[in-house]
Amino acid sequence: MDDARLAELYERYGFLVHRRCLQLVRRPEDAEDALQETFLRVKRYGPPRDGGATLAWLYTVAARCCFDLMEKRGREPVAEESQLAALEERGDGSTEDADRRALLGAALRTLDGKTRTIGVLHYLDGYTQDEVAAQTGFSRKTVGKKLKTFEDRIRQLFAGRSHEARR
Amino acid sequence: MTAPLPPSPRGPECPPAAVLEALSAGEPTPDATRAHVQACAACGAQLEALTTGRDAFLRARPADRFLRQLERREAAAPSPWRRLFPVLAAVVPVLVLVLVLGPRLTGDGPGVTWKGEAFRVVVSRAGAEAVPLAQDSAVKEGDRLRFAYESPEAGHLLVLELDGRGGATVFHPFEGTASAPLAAGQRDFLPGSVELDDAPGTEWLFAVFSPRPLQAAPLLARLREQAGRAEPTLTCDGCRVSSLRLRKAP
Structure with a gap:
């Protein structure tokens, strides 16, 4: 996938993918890592399926990256207090x-x-x-x-x- | 006991979080959902929060910077060869030792001797199909032998025989004085066949492959010197030698 298309996808979905990664791995540095890995896989393996829901597809790739990262790190994600306080109610439930x-x-x-x-x-x-x-x-x-x-x-x-x- | 984890809060008519997220990214959404979001304060606020969040995210992490990060990450990722390096580093020296020292430890002279599957022999008998011969297969007078030799590179081939009477003969090219050229990857059987005589006892066949042409006479002489030995051997510099022992039944 060329850089222009990748940049377009990132501008449209990067925030949501990052947010999903944060929901799964919790540590900001791990979420950043998973976000980059998600878009690298998209770059390597081609664009999302035609006619499919792009966001759902990206979420699937991102979840895979997050689980791989957790396996690699060999530890469970640990949330910092400041992160817990910042969780959105709608996306993450009540505080x-x-x-x-x-x-x-x-x-x-x-x-x-x-x-x-x-x-x-x-x-x-x-x-x-x-x-x-x-x-x-x-x-x-x-x-x-x-x-x-x-x-x-x-x-x-x-x-x-x-x-x-x-x- | 801990209470069950409730799902994300959501009104009875409100769309799921994922639908609002897709809507914030500009993905196609049913008209009814759009109408609901416009009318619902909670959904409208969530959509607004997502849009604001995306704008702030892109200001902090612009696309061009993100693409440069990806390039650096790609460049830093170890190639599969690099990952294989420790394995290769361990395996290659062992392989070199086996190939270089192995034949010297097991053979009794200079050169390289391989007893591989490259050399194949079949026997044809009247009214029967050709049968592949293995070590110590039984043969008899009148059997007709055919040979095949497969090599990944082109070269020259001699097939020699040492019979139970101590006589040595060139079987391929039959009664020739030098080796015959052999094409690379030649899997078919070589043209012609050889009929076994009435010499009793053990028959030894040697296939000698070399990248350069070989004279048959010195090799035949070496075989004759070893007549009667339980395990005659044949070596020559830069050659690959395969051997096959056959038992000739009366």
């Missing part, structure tokens, strides 16, 4: 949930592809369980079960973090 929401990326990383897709659609893209079922083709029951798995994982991570903090 009371901020500390648990900060573990979204870590939880997603440890789950299978199906649960991960459902988790992203529900918690980050903001779709209801019925909408997730309609979008993915999974039954409402499957979506509910996968979200329960997702919740349990977040609870485990949260409990582990609280325990770490007390030691």
Whole structure:
């Protein structure tokens, strides 16, 4: 992909991709890293699918980059207090949930592809369980079960973090 | 117990966060969604926040600067060869040692001896299909042998025989005095065939491949000197030698 097209994509979607990366990896330096890696992959592997939703496609690439980064770093993302305070309510839920929401990326990383897709659609893209079922083709029951798995994982991570903090 | 994590807050008629985000990027959105966002204070505020956020983001990180960062990142990324370097560094010396020292340790003279699959021999018998011969295959008087030799580079080939009576003969080119040219990657069987005589016992075949033409006489003499030995060998500088032992049944 040539630089002019890449610059156009960046101006239109760079902010949103960066925001999504921040939601997943939490550390600003990691989000910056994931943003660059996302656009490098777009540059290497060509433009988004014709006729498809470009943002959804970029979000998929960005999530992959974030999970790869987490694997590479070998650690769970840790949110700084200042970041938690700055979370947008609409995109990230209420501030009371901020500390648990900060573990979204870590939880997603440890789950299978199906649960991960459902988790992203529900918690980050903001779709209801019925909408997730309609979008993915999974039954409402499957979506509910996968979200329960997702919740349990977040609870485990949260409990582990609280325990770490007390030691 | 920790309460379940609630999804992002959203009114009953409001679109999901991802739809508002796509709308802020100028992606096509249903008219009904656009109408709702215009009328809904919460959605309008979120759209406004996204637009303001994007403008601030681009002011802080303009596209040309971002592209330069990508170029630097691309240039700094190690190439696959660079990643393979530690592996190559470990493997290449071992490979060189095996190729250079291996034959010297196992052979009993100068030159390079390979006992590879490059040399193939088949036997034809009346009324039967040709059969590939392996080490210690049984053959008998009257069997007709054909040869194939595959080499990645062009060169010259001699096929020599040492029979149970101690006689040495050039089998390819049959009764020739020097090697015959061989094309690179030649997989077909060489023209002609050789009929085995009534010499009893073990038959040795040697395929000698060389990048330069070879005279047969010195090699035949060396084979005759080794008549009766359990494992006759043949070497010559810069040659590749393959051998095959056959058992001639009466």
